[in-house]
Amino acid sequence: MHRAPSSRAVEPTTRHHRTAFSGPGLRRRLLAALVTIPLALAAAACGDDGGDSAADPNKPVELSIFWWGAEGRAKLTEDALALYTKKHPNVTFKKTWQANQGYFDKLATLTAGGDAPDLFQIDDNYLTEYASRNVTLDLTSYKDGGKLDVSKFPESLVNYGIVDGKLAGVAFGENTQGLVFNKTLLDKNKLPAPTTGMTWADFITWAENVSKTAKVPGTQDPSADYKAFWVWLRQQGKDLYKDKALGFTEQDVAGWFELWKGARDRGATPTADVIHEGNVTDISKQLVVTGKAGTSWVWANQMPELKKNTKDELGVIAYPGDPSAQWARASMYFSVFRGSDKKDIAVDVINFLSNDPEAAAVLGTDRGLPSNLDIRKSVSDSVSDPNMKVAITVQTELGAKFGASPQVPLKGHSKVRAELIKAAEEVQFGRQTPAEAAKAYFAVAQAAIGQA
């Protein structure tokens, strides 16, 4: 006898009670559920390598463009693109933007589906990953043919977009490493500000003094920070990468970890868990704005964004040591999808955004100092935001001391970065000695870039 399970109050009871989940039916249902466990990884399709539909120049075209950033950037970018549409009424844009977190997941998924945007923003973390897999269009011929004008760009900035001899991305803004410090905190405690060019040892002593006087750890520990490690390496004639290999040795890593272990032991930095909090890329969690340390290691163009997250006054200098180890880094690039059928227009849009004075005035320094030097000058003359002004002044000052740009990071760079955080934290939490962590890190970094 089958009866629906229902309230016992109205049911006569029998010896055989059914519960809602009894019987072999349950097993069947569970097995069915098992079989349909979804697998997350499935997307795959071919990239389309079609040519350009250059037939009718006035044919209506919709160009897809994708970038990461906050709302402010979205507004500026939309305004600048509207200017392009005004001049070329047949070209409209399908604009997509989102926060940095998850941006590259989405870009990879779109690319895997053969559906990458015609035009997309990318950074030096991923440029080589995409360029070496032939996702990005080689812009060299456009540059040589005059359709893409980078003649006003600093040469190092153009070169920083070249991967394996191909111009894979147009640098869309210049920035450099910046050590941001809490000026209010220092003034309140009558402490001196750190200065560009001070040695690493002097800097650590300075930070130790801040910890003692202000009762706030003097500096975030940058041992997990690849860009600080990179500058430090360059000051010793090494580099992060050299050709297809790592540009440093296991001993260099150990030395770097030792330097900061010493600083921690002297109380110049926060405890390991606080350092970990600051090791994320999220601007609002940087210790200098959360008040958990006197300084943070960032990119100079992040100053205005940092400023929004704190009431305190901030200052910015170069990383310690010889500032000529720093370089003009492309804060980001715009690249064209090689599979796009609107390549010419996409390149023209990049050219417009980089070189048109009107568009550049709209975009300002939101993506870093404009690459085009003429435009950079006019923008810095007219900028009104005081934080932006400081950032421009500092970057311009530092710019005079820059050395040559390093090569664009190798394929595997994102893993090299992530593993450095892991290794540094092993030391910070006291789970490994600097030598142990350096040994493990060196091996895994070598493997990441496919170095034999």
Place this chain on the structure above:
Amino acid sequence: MGITAVPMLLSLYLSFTNYDALSDFSAVEWIGLDNYREMFTADASFWHAVRVTITFALVAVPLKLAAALGVALLLNRAFRGVGLFRGLFYLPSLLGGSVALAIVWVNMFNRDGAFNSLLSVFGIEGAPWVNDPRWALETLMALAIWQFGAPMVIFLAGLKQIPVELYEAASVDGAGPWRQFRAVTLPMLSPVIFFNLVLETINGFQGFTSAFVLSNGTGGPVDSTLMYTLNLYIKGFTELRMGYASALAWVFLVAIALITVLLFSTGRFWVHYADGEDR
């Protein structure tokens, strides 16, 4: 069927390749069992993730079920406001795998979070839970256990199905509450317990959102929250090794299937289906 089967078979194929998501499909190379070989012999992060995931499931699943059953027993009686309490206890699992909840959790279990403030009232100095590799996974376990509402509701439904007559008969025979619980409630409820156990075990192994949010997608601090699925995500999206990630996914599927089969085979010894086979 096609919607499930085609992507699954494709991912099975990809697991034998070096597919990287970005290259043209024509560049995909068949590399045989290399992905699987690397996983089992060369990839330390694989074994680490397996350890983290098993630890998580072994602790979180039984405790979550125990909490669900305990609260279900308390709420399986008539008193004023019982509906409200049922709702309140169910609420956390309605929020389910939500990102917002994980963010709140992270903030509560910071060094200067609400939990440590509570501890300091009792003069205990807390740890920086979520930012400490010794405690981060435990914090995630606590979050999972706290969301016991879904199995609780199922337990409640099961408890309602147990006829009052059985308790009456037991009490006539002189059985106290504990004896009644063991001799009547547990056996009568065993199919429901089994159902919840299987479901929650699978859930436990698949935990992703909270670990992702807590660690910003890295599995940190120092890999302490590197759940299997998170490792799979990192391999697929951060390192762009989709072929390898597909292989990870397939090993995962087989492992969960095996664990489920194992649970079913033990079920024979403790699950009592009232209508038939073990009369």
